[in-house]
Amino acid sequence: MIHIFADVPVTSPPSWAVWERRLLESMNQSVDPFLSHFTREDGEFIWEDEWGGGSPDDFYEPFFNWPLVYLIGGGDHLLTLANRQWEAITKQLTRLGTVYKEYGIKEDQMHQSESDVFFYHLCLADPNAAKRRQRAQRFAGFYLNEDPDAINYDPIHKIVLSGLNGSKGPYYAPESERKKAKYSPLGSSMERYSLPFFDLPGIFSVQDLSDPEKASAMGKALFDRWRRGDTPTNLSITSLVTNAFLITGEEKYRDWVVEYTDAWVTRAKQNHGLLPDNIGHSGQVGEYCNGKWYGGRYGWTFPHGFLTLQKATLDAAANAYLLTQDVEYLEFPRRQMNYILELGEIKDIRQYDMSVSERWDCQFAAMGDQHKTFLVPYRYGDAGWFDWQPISPVYLVNLWNLSMLEEDWKTIEKVRQSEAFEWNQVFAFHNKEDSGHEQPWVRYLAGQNPTYPEQILHMSHQLVCRRLAQIREDETVGTRHHVHHWQWGNPISSEALIQLTLGGPQPIYNGGLLHCRLRYFDAQRRRPGLPEDVGALVEKLEAKRTIVRLVNLNPNTNKKLIIQAGAFGEHRFGTATYLIRTSGYPGGLGGYAGSYASPSLKTENQTVVVNDIHLSIELPPGMEISLDLTTERYANSPSYTEPW
Numbered sequence: 001m002i003h004i005f006a007d008v009p010v011t012s013p014p015s016w017a018v019w020e021r022r023l024l025e026s027m028n029q030s031v032d033p034f035l036s037h038f039t040r041e042d043g044e045f046i047w048e049d050e051w052g053g054g055s056p057d058d059f060y061e062p063f064f065n066w067p068l069v070y071l072i073g074g075g076d077h078l079l080t081l082a083n084r085q086w087e088a089i090t091k092q093l094t095r096l097g098t099v100y101k102e103y104g105i106k107e108d109q110m111h112q113s114e115s116d117v118f119f120y121h122l123c124l125a126d127p128n129a130a131k132r133r134q135r136a137q138r139f140a141g142f143y144l145n146e147d148p149d150a151i152n153y154d155p156i157h158k159i160v161l162s163g164l165n166g167s168k169g170p171y172y173a174p175e176s177e178r179k180k181a182k183y184s185p186l187g188s189s190m191e192r193y194s195l196p197f198f199d200l201p202g203i204f205s206v207q208d209l210s211d212p213e214k215a216s217a218m219g220k221a222l223f224d225r226w227r228r229g230d231t232p233t234n235l236s237i238t239s240l241v242t243n244a245f246l247i248t249g250e251e252k253y254r255d256w257v258v259e260y261t262d263a264w265v266t267r268a269k270q271n272h273g274l275l276p277d278n279i280g281h282s283g284q285v286g287e288y289c290n291g292k293w294y295g296g297r298y299g300w301t302f303p304h305g306f307l308t309l310q311k312a313t314l315d316a317a318a319n320a321y322l323l324t325q326d327v328e329y330l331e332f333p334r335r336q337m338n339y340i341l342e343l344g345e346i347k348d349i350r351q352y353d354m355s356v357s358e359r360w361d362c363q364f365a366a367m368g369d370q371h372k373t374f375l376v377p378y379r380y381g382d383a384g385w386f387d388w389q390p391i392s393p394v395y396l397v398n399l400w401n402l403s404m405l406e407e408d409w410k411t412i413e414k415v416r417q418s419e420a421f422e423w424n425q426v427f428a429f430h431n432k433e434d435s436g437h438e439q440p441w442v443r444y445l446a447g448q449n450p451t452y453p454e455q456i457l458h459m460s461h462q463l464v465c466r467r468l469a470q471i472r473e474d475e476t477v478g479t480r481h482h483v484h485h486w487q488w489g490n491p492i493s494s495e496a497l498i499q500l501t502l503g504g505p506q507p508i509y510n511g512g513l514l515h516c517r518l519r520y521f522d523a524q525r526r527r528p529g530l531p532e533d534v535g536a537l538v539e540k541l542e543a544k545r546t547i548v549r550l551v552n553l554n555p556n557t558n559k560k561l562i563i564q565a566g567a568f569g570e571h572r573f574g575t576a577t578y579l580i581r582t583s584g585y586p587g588g589l590g591g592y593a594g595s596y597a598s599p600s601l602k603t604e605n606q607t608v609v610v611n612d613i614h615l616s617i618e619l620p621p622g623m624e625i626s627l628d629l630t631t632e633r634y635a636n637s638p639s640y641t642e643p644w
Helices: 015-038 057-063 066-072 076-096 109-125 132-141 206-210 212-226 232-248 251-269 306-324 327-343 357-366 393-403 406-418 438-445 452-473 495-502 592-596
Strands: 003-005 345-348 372-381 384-389 518-522 534-542 545-552 559-565 572-581 603-612 614-619 623-632
Touching (some): 015 076, 015 534, 057 076, 057 109, 066 076, 066 109, 066 495, 109 306, 206 212, 232 251, 232 306, 251 306, 251 327, 327 393, 357 384, 372 406, 393 406, 495 518, 495 534, 545 559, 559 572, 559 623, 614 623
Antiparallel strands (some): 345 372, 518 559, 534 545, 572 603, 572 623
């Protein structure tokens, strides 16, 4: 491993480095108040069994980003507590009956994938922990038909057999449930999403479902059309299987990801580039939906459309690309997104009832007196495209981060120029996905938003403080509060730290793995993350180039770290160019002039050949280094293997 010694003193300590360390320390301090408020001594949530288990994601979600902050440089206790919480929640949900063999049962993958990301991040942060490998293999085995209780996959038609699946196999509701099936969301959080189908006689709006007979007709249609067959949200399962590959290296996992992703790529090509959202057991599109390519569970019509489908498509494409180095897989999500973008128009936001309007509140507020901006349709039904909303930056930036292609950057720029708010602006919010600040980040990478690192760090710190203040004032624990209550109180936020230190976007919340340019390991403590008192800032990302600045804020202690090319060692460094000092430092004691002012600093460039996935850096007290790294992306088979 090439070793580089940093010898350029920090003459002007950057505020971003100070705030990175401050943010990490604030989050280190925030987890105990959270746990003291919401959990019992054994880690289980303060929640009575008779209140029910609900969906497992609601219990795992509050902890999904704790391992991410640990692997960036958060305290050891973040990993210890995250491990404890996974075990405690799994035990609690097993007792509540929604988890079997430590995995969800009869779950749709839109929700199951929200549970799974917590496990993936634990595997990445600590792949050698007890039972980690065994669990990763068992969970993937549910979809490789390795467990007789979970025959979820049909290898002939290359389909997952149901939109509800898990550790007990595909779930087909018993025929007896059809007689009592009803669907009437009036007064619930689902009312905003309108109708699942628009082809039932006499049912034209969600208000029509107040009629018990019509609610029964809709319930029976849901039963008949959604009971069996595959749906694209199951593409998120590719992350579960990729996770098993990363921890074991066994080829059967790579083969399954490629086979299942290829099947959906083919179906999309046969449907003019757009994913069909329902496949019957015969392998036919629309088998249970009257021949229609839309209308499936979590499909184009209901409830989220593109919002959910594009995340699963990006997951599968990213996983297949990671495992094969075949960049053509990225054309899969690109086609979906370009199709939707081509339908986009400049529209007046006041004229549209958006199903997830709260996601855009900050954007709309920033528009001031303007009311027209670029909107795209997220959903498709019998009457055509509907549910017009802004395009989420998550899709645009994640695709560009994977491809680094000029065409994907141009798409980002085209959308930016069409939207009626300033992308440099940093909005103070922390959503459930811990994402949404991609626009100002890419403007920083473009060299047009130089204060972004400080702004996003200040905002993140303020939101940690706000969450803790909300927890201190909360009096609902012990009552049957909303099952998302503890999720809303999670004080940990990883987005800013991932962008600034690792050079990547926050992982996609529904099943996404961490796709970033760099990763760090503390060589002295032999653990993941930046050493204490060290700040890192990725200043530039290009297809074959990475620039990162490292600063040791400690005035007294040497820091040694290892930089890895990619979260999974999937990239490779070619050369490293950096400044070396050619003048004296620190200057001797004695004599007024020599003691009062630092000697003039002179430097010159030096380049070394690395040709490796790892690079060793030594940062003496008060020293910094800026590394210009040529980078070959997706050059290696990925793995969770640590440098030592």
